[in-house]
Amino acid sequence: MAIAEQDGNASGYAAPETNYINNGYGLKSWLLTKDHKRIAVLYMISISIFFAVGGLFAGLIRLELLTPQGDFSHSDTYNKLFTMHGVVMIFFFLVPSIPATLGNFLVPIMIGAKDLAFPRINLLSWYVYIIGGTLGVIGILAGGVDTGWTFYTPYSSTYSNSNVLIVAFAGFLAGFSSILTGLNFIVTIHTMRAPGMTWFRLPLFIWAHYATSIIMLLGTPVIAITLVLMMLERAFGFGFFDPRLGGDPVLFQHLFWFYSHPAVYIMILPSMGVMSEMIACISRKRVFGYEFVAFSSVAIAILGFLVWGHHMFLSSQSTYAGMVFSVITFLVAVPSAIKTFNWTATMYKGSIVYNTPMYYVMGYLGLFLVGGLTGLFLSNMGLDIHLHDTYFIVAHFHYIMVGGQVMGYLGGMHFWWPKISGKMYPEALGKASAVLVFLGFNLTFFPQFVLGYMGMPRRYHSYPDEFQILNVASTGGASVLALGYLLPGIYLIWSIFKGANAPQNPWGAKGLEWEVADTPPTTFNFESTPVVTEEAYQYGPIEEH
Amino acid sequence: MAADHVDHHEHHPHGLAHQFEDMAQQKESVLLGMWSFLITEVLFFSGYFLTYLVYRTQYPVAFAEGSHELDITMGAFNTVVLILSSLTMAMAVHKSHEGSKNGTLGYLIATFILGGVFLCVKYVEYSAKFEHGLVPGLAWHPHGEHSPQLALFFSLYFGMTGMHALHMIIGAGLLIWLLVKTAKGTYTAEYNAPIEVFGLYWHFVDIVWIFLFPLLYLLGRH
Numbered sequence: 194m195a196i197a198e199q200d201g202n203a204s205g206y207a208a209p210e211t212n213y214i215n216n217g218y219g220l221k222s223w224l225l226t227k228d229h230k231r232i233a234v235l236y237m238i239s240i241s242i243f244f245a246v247g248g249l250f251a252g253l254i255r256l257e258l259l260t261p262q263g264d265f266s267h268s269d270t271y272n273k274l275f276t277m278h279g280v281v282m283i284f285f286f287l288v289p290s291i292p293a294t295l296g297n298f299l300v301p302i303m304i305g306a307k308d309l310a311f312p313r314i315n316l317l318s319w320y321v322y323i324i325g326g327t328l329g330v331i332g333i334l335a336g337g338v339d340t341g342w343t344f345y346t347p348y349s350s351t352y353s354n355s356n357v358l359i360v361a362f363a364g365f366l367a368g369f370s371s372i373l374t375g376l377n378f379i380v381t382i383h384t385m386r387a388p389g390m391t392w393f394r395l396p397l398f399i400w401a402h403y404a405t406s407i408i409m410l411l412g413t414p415v416i417a418i419t420l421v422l423m424m425l426e427r428a429f430g431f432g433f434f435d436p437r438l439g440g441d442p443v444l445f446q447h448l449f450w451f452y453s454h455p456a457v458y459i460m461i462l463p464s465m466g467v468m469s470e471m472i473a474c475i476s477r478k479r480v481f482g483y484e485f486v487a488f489s490s491v492a493i494a495i496l497g498f499l500v501w502g503h504h505m506f507l508s509s510q511s512t513y514a515g516m517v518f519s520v521i522t523f524l525v526a527v528p529s530a531i532k533t534f535n536w537t538a539t540m541y542k543g544s545i546v547y548n549t550p551m552y553y554v555m556g557y558l559g560l561f562l563v564g565g566l567t568g569l570f571l572s573n574m575g576l577d578i579h580l581h582d583t584y585f586i587v588a589h590f591h592y593i594m595v596g597g598q599v600m601g602y603l604g605g606m607h608f609w610w611p612k613i614s615g616k617m618y619p620e621a622l623g624k625a626s627a628v629l630v631f632l633g634f635n636l637t638f639f640p641q642f643v644l645g646y647m648g649m650p651r652r653y654h655s656y657p658d659e660f661q662i663l664n665v666a667s668t669g670g671a672s673v674l675a676l677g678y679l680l681p682g683i684y685l686i687w688s689i690f691k692g693a694n695a696p697q698n699p700w701g702a703k704g705l706e707w708e709v710a711d712t713p714p715t716t717f718n719f720e721s722t723p724v725v726t727e728e729a730y731q732y733g734p735i736e737e738h
Numbered sequence: 739m740a741a742d743h744v745d746h747h748e749h750h751p752h753g754l755a756h757q758f759e760d761m762a763q764q765k766e767s768v769l770l771g772m773w774s775f776l777i778t779e780v781l782f783f784s785g786y787f788l789t790y791l792v793y794r795t796q797y798p799v800a801f802a803e804g805s806h807e808l809d810i811t812m813g814a815f816n817t818v819v820l821i822l823s824s825l826t827m828a829m830a831v832h833k834s835h836e837g838s839k840n841g842t843l844g845y846l847i848a849t850f851i852l853g854g855v856f857l858c859v860k861y862v863e864y865s866a867k868f869e870h871g872l873v874p875g876l877a878w879h880p881h882g883e884h885s886p887q888l889a890l891f892f893s894l895y896f897g898m899t900g901m902h903a904l905h906m907i908i909g910a911g912l913l914i915w916l917l918v919k920t921a922k923g924t925y926t927a928e929y930n931a932p933i934e935v936f937g938l939y940w941h942f943v944d945i946v947w948i949f950l951f952p953l954l955y956l957l958g959r960h
């Protein structure tokens with residue numbers, strides 16, 4: 194600790210006595226808090242737990258797939274394993290991951306506000322999430338659910354003998370919680386910006402969260418009603434999708450994907466926001482084409498609502514509808530490419546700093562590039578017939594959603610860790626974790642592209658012998674990946690107790706959260722409302738402390 | 739980045755939450771919050787309306803049969819009741835702006851009673867459907883000749899009006915809370931945003947019914 198204090202003093206920064214962490218002790222002061230930063234921490238803890246649970250299911254899946262025959266699970270158990278992996282990871286980890294943690298913590302500080310517009314609704318969203326999560330866990334312990342995370346009818350509504358109702362209701366509650374978060378962000382960004390913080394001075398992190406919130410508000414209610422219809426049919430025998438009564442199961446798919454495609458962008462836009470902040474800082478440059486990057490977030494959010502049919506090329510959709518969906522899906526590549534090119538252009542001739550966030554940025558760019566380009570394969574109607582429901586698509590969406598969002602989540606967690614915890618993490622271990630995640634991820638999922646192309650279907654516990662080598666590689670990669678995810682969990686917690694005290698602005702970064710707010714921030718973030726006088730990312734050369 | 743600072747407001751107006759600078763910002767925020775929530779609600783109900791649209795186009799005969807089974811008098815009566823309740827709600831908001839506590843209280847009570855009347859009539863209608871065996875899954879034995887898709891119509895009828903009734907019940911619960919607060923004198927001519935925001939919600943729930951009534955009771959009747 195003596196060393197830690199010296200280090201803190203060396204930067205000449207005197208942190209305030211009282212900050213949001215030590216302003217009130219005891220469980221009650223946390224569980225009834227209205228402070229957005231404390232709620233973010235609550236979310237961080239609960240989301241990490243669900244990430245571990247979802248990861249455990251993934252581990253079991255990869256273990257089963259080590260050999261061609263069924264080892265410890267057969268069809269029924271395996272169906273439950275991948276369903277619960279999907280449900281936990283999507284509804285309880287990926288969707289809230291960055292918005293509810295980093296977003297909750299940073300949105301008010303970045304725009305110069307004391308808190309979100311509705312602190313009580315913010316706390317409510319966490320409780321709704323926890324109730325949903327608890328129901329989900331109860332459903333799992335009671336024997337799980339086997340419909341796939343997509344809950345397709347009529348299997349889910351009529352035939353499945355597993356705990357569909359309770360797990361679907363858990364998903365419904367998780368959606369409700371994310372609606373509350375999105376609503377809070379939209380209002381806060383509109384009405385609570387500090388004087389001088391105009392729309393085009395906003396950090397791109399804010400633009401990304403604004404776009405994400407639009408999807409949360411417009412998409413999530415549709416999945417909510419879809420799950421309600423399915424649950425009514427299952428619970429009471431109402432008919433909405435039951436072919437015996439004239440109902441159409443494909444209607445369920447339309448409603449489901451109307452949300453669930455845009456939901457993919459809930460799971461990637463926030464990490465794009467994280468990337469913009471980190472890339473500007475590590476390149477010591479303003480983000481190239483700020484306005485284009487900002488609007489491309491909104492464009493992705495809007496286009497995302499017009500492409501759901503690409504999940505249904507083989508579900509009795511007409512060829513012409515398929516063509517329209519295919520073309521619009523190709524269009525999504527445009528704003529995505531704008532972002533990627535602009536980030537690269539930002540780094541070009543920048544004074545790159547080789548720290549952990551930078552390693553995560555590079556990893557993210559690599560994975561997002563592969564994930565994005567393979568998306569183009571799948572938006573092609575002809576090729577999609579070959580690749581549909583194979584491991585190719587499994588690999589594709591993991592590259593986007595896990596490669597994208599988790600790299601952003603972990604990278605952002607490192608970048609803002611000094612601000613959140615007031616402590617520095619060990620830099621060498623940080624870089625090691627980034628490298629492990631990148632290598633482990635590619636080793637896990639790249640073989641799956643090949644497997645899928647060769648024709649291995651998803652969602653089976655056994656496969657022909659000739660697929661084994663690639664499956665062993667994938668399982669081996671998953672072990673490395675697990676190590677890469679475990680490592681930050683250990684040293685970040687370690688740093689809370691043993692890490693050096695963080696100065697106010699360890700990276701010399703721009704933005705209200707670094708330059709004005711204390712480390713860790715005080716309860717109301719600022720002593721007095723800041724006035725913003727310049728655009729975002731006005732980086733100069735690195736200042737020597 | 740931050741060259742100078744704006745001073746904190748030292749005085750603290752009644753009803754101003756700590757995160758806002760002033761009453762104007764607070765009011766703008768809560769109104770925008772409710773409008774955003776109502777957009778979410780529109781999308782929520784749109785799932786029902788889309789399902790209705792798809793099946794109505796596919797099975798016009800079954801849906802016409804279904805409309806005939808509904809009690810148009812009770813439906814029309816309830817429509818009038820809800821429109822009246824929107825009027826009393828608007829008056830409550832108006833009175834709260836004037837700072838008239840008793841006026842606000844009176845109109846809120848009237849709104850609550852009208853909402854209750856609506857729910858009672860709905861209860862009578864639902865009971866009749868159970869008696870006639872027109873509840874899919876729970877009590878389904880319709881008399882005489884009928885299209886096989888009649889069950890789809892009644893699934894939608896109960897799904898849509900049930901979800902609407904649930905919103906009415908939540909609204910009635912919020913009304914009780916507002917009534918207590920108003921009686922305690924919490925709201926003033928300056929601070930009345932909760933009443934105004936609740937008004938938006940109440941009008942929205944009424945508008946949903948304005949769509950449900952013709953779609954379920956009237957269309958295809960003749």
Ligand SMILES: [Cu+2]
Pocket residue numbers: 453454457500501503504
């Ligand atoms: Cu999609």
